[in-house]
Amino acid sequence: MTQAADRAQEFVELGERGWRWVLDQVRWGDTGPWVPEHVGSLEDAGVGMYAGIGGLAHTLAELRLLRAWSDEERRLADGTAARIRAGLSTREDASWSDGLASDIGALEALDEPGSEIALHRLLELAVPHGWTQHWWDELGADKVVTDIIGGTTGVLLAALWSSGDESRAVAEHAVTALLACTEETPTGPTWPIIPTAQRPDDLRELPNFSHGSAGAAAALALTGRILGRPDLVETAVRGAEHLVAMANTEHHGFELRNAFPQRDTDEFPFSYGWCHGPTGTSYLFAALERAGVAEVAGESPASWHRRCLTSVVNSGLPMRISPGFWDNDGRCCGTAGVGDAFLDSWQRLRDPYDLAFAETLGLALAERAIVDGTGASWRFVEHRNPEPLLPAGIGWMQGAAGIAAYLLRLGRVLADGPDAPAVERMENWWALGR
Numbered sequence: 001m002t003q004a005a006d007r008a009q010e011f012v013e014l015g016e017r018g019w020r021w022v023l024d025q026v027r028w029g030d031t032g033p034w035v036p037e038h039v040g041s042l043e044d045a046g047v048g049m050y051a052g053i054g055g056l057a058h059t060l061a062e063l064r065l066l067r068a069w070s071d072e073e074r075r076l077a078d079g080t081a082a083r084i085r086a087g088l089s090t091r092e093d094a095s096w097s098d099g100l101a102s103d104i105g106a107l108e109a110l111d112e113p114g115s116e117i118a119l120h121r122l123l124e125l126a127v128p129h130g131w132t133q134h135w136w137d138e139l140g141a142d143k144v145v146t147d148i149i150g151g152t153t154g155v156l157l158a159a160l161w162s163s164g165d166e167s168r169a170v171a172e173h174a175v176t177a178l179l180a181c182t183e184e185t186p187t188g189p190t191w192p193i194i195p196t197a198q199r200p201d202d203l204r205e206l207p208n209f210s211h212g213s214a215g216a217a218a219a220l221a222l223t224g225r226i227l228g229r230p231d232l233v234e235t236a237v238r239g240a241e242h243l244v245a246m247a248n249t250e251h252h253g254f255e256l257r258n259a260f261p262q263r264d265t266d267e268f269p270f271s272y273g274w275c276h277g278p279t280g281t282s283y284l285f286a287a288l289e290r291a292g293v294a295e296v297a298g299e300s301p302a303s304w305h306r307r308c309l310t311s312v313v314n315s316g317l318p319m320r321i322s323p324g325f326w327d328n329d330g331r332c333c334g335t336a337g338v339g340d341a342f343l344d345s346w347q348r349l350r351d352p353y354d355l356a357f358a359e360t361l362g363l364a365l366a367e368r369a370i371v372d373g374t375g376a377s378w379r380f381v382e383h384r385n386p387e388p389l390l391p392a393g394i395g396w397m398q399g400a401a402g403i404a405a406y407l408l409r410l411g412r413v414l415a416d417g418p419d420a421p422a423v424e425r426m427e428n429w430w431a432l433g434r
Contacts, residue, residue, distance in 0.1 A: 004414060011362050012066070012411035014369060014376055018404030019059060021375030025394045026053075026076060032083035033076055038391040038399070039377070045395060047084050048098030049105055050149075050332075054084060055396025057106035061423045062405040066412055081112035088117040094131035096154025096426075097397070104158045105426050116164035122155060123169060129195070130177035131155060146181050147193045147206075148215040148427070153178065156219045160226060161426035168227070175223055175232065178216060182235070188242030189235060191216035204259040207246060208271075209280030210332070213239050214256075218287035222430055225291040233291045240284060244297040244304070253311035254278055254304055267324060272315045274337035282308035282341060286348075286431040302349075309345060312338060313357055318364035320381075327381035329368060330393065331402035334380070335361050339406050340428070347418050348433035355413075362410045365403060378403055 026033050027044075034044040037051045046052040060077050063069065069077065084103050093099030100118045107114045125131055130144040130152035145151035156174035159167045181195045190213045192205050206212040217239035224232030248255050248270075257269045258276045274280040285296070285305035293301055317326045318335050328334030339361040346354035369376045370392070377392035377400050393399030405423075413420045422432050 007359070008411045008414035010366070010411075011407045011414065014366055015404045015407030015411060017371060017374060017376035018369070018378075018400045018407065019063070021372075021377050022056065022059070022394055022399070022401045022404065023072060023076070024375060026056075028079070031086065032079040034083075035394045037395065038393045040391045046098060047080075047087065047103065047106075048093075048095075049102035050097040050397045051393070051395040051399065052098065053080050054102055054106035056080060056401050057109040058396055058423070058425065059401045059405045059408075061109040062408050065421050065423065066408055077110050077112075081107060081110050081114070085112075085114040085117070088114060088121055091118075091121055092125070093134045094122055094125055094155050095133070095150045096158060097149045099134070100125075101154045101158035101426075104162050104164075108161065108163065109423070109425070115162045116166065119159070119162060119164040119166040119170050122159075123166060123173070126170075126173050126177075128177070129180055130174070143194065143198050144177070144181075145193050146178060146191045146195070146216060147211040148219075149210050151193065152181070153191070153216045153219045156223060157426045160219070160222055161429065171223060171227065175220070175227075175229075178220065179235070185242060187245035188238040188240075189213075190239065190242055204261060204263075206259050206276070207243055207256045208258070208276045208278075209283060210275040213243060214281040214284040217243075218284040221284075221287040221291040221293070233288075233293065236288060236291070237293055237296055240288060240296045240301075240304075243281070243284075249307065251310070251314060252307060253314060254281070254307035255311040256281065270315075271333070272312050272317055272326075272338070273328070273333045274331065274341065275333045278308035278311045279338045279341045282345070283428065283431055286344075290430040305345075309342065309354070313353075318361055323383040327383060328398075329365055329378050329380060329403060330398040331406070332397040335365055336403045336406040339365075339410065341431075343409060343413055344422070344428055344431045347413065347420070347422055348431060350418050358410060359414070362407060365407060376400070376404075 033053050037045040047054045049055045091100050100122050103118045104115045133145045148154040152174050159171035182189045193211050209215045217236040220232045221236035255278050262269050271277040282305050285301040289301040320326050331337040339358045342354045342358040379392050380390045381388045396402040
């Protein structure tokens, strides 16, 4: 076996250990399978993608590209799909992280029916400016948000991804709602997570992918391409130009502050992961390229995409340079999410530096793994806590399920090359070049 093949196999084996640990945390109750958010909790994290049982569907989708499911995994897949379907017609939460949009992602990942029921329920719950949020208590019960994680943009991405019959109707309502929440600035449109008319006085603009304008602009660009709406693509371009005007573009990079305006108390004004950093925002420029856009603020979308990845590499991650810098290895805010973006880029663009960095991130995850018997888990750090080491997380976005999926993919891609199959999800399909 070559050295490269050995490394590939080591990543797969560690991914399998991580997944074994996750399976050992699965519990079964009257409604089906469930997991807690982290070790030490006895509370069901729900059916959502972010931390609940629905997120495990995405790891199962990755495993299916590597090997056949075991009987235990088939039972988990069937039980997860059944539990999700059982609640679709009464769901109140529309969100991408924990609601009906999340349900669509999980069912599609498992090749299970039910998306059409979720879409119909989304239409039932729709209000003029999107969908009422259920996760930000301080806003009150009648407020809407615009972002990917909990708001209209996440529903739009789910509608674009869904195979259900009412996907277009949901997408058209989401677009109308998102445009109604557009706010113009001197440098272009923006989509604050909460529209100005609703938001508290101290809420700031979050410009990056998961909570801000980068995600909204990406969704509009893709919708414009799919629905034949060039006006939406143009709006997305103008939104990207607004972000360029705010960005730090020194050293051939691209990075946006976590929030505008910045407060004196902001310990780290820049983040570099999927959620608030250039890792996630790189997907905006991939979406603009997919929509046929030739230029944004004097450069091609491909150039801005590369600038985003350059800033990530130059940040110093995955090294823990100082307390609080890069203390997370999950998909949302940490190492696994960055690694997946670099693999997406490598499989689309074939730049060897992307694969090399993805492998560097895999080695960091291997170094930080807590291997116990047949399993492996990861503990993140919150340096401001009296006990900085957090309990091991279980689910997709902030736990071992998501990290394991990245390691399994990394091993497969190292073994099989850039044409290895990739799991397409509602938040990355356009960046894979398929």
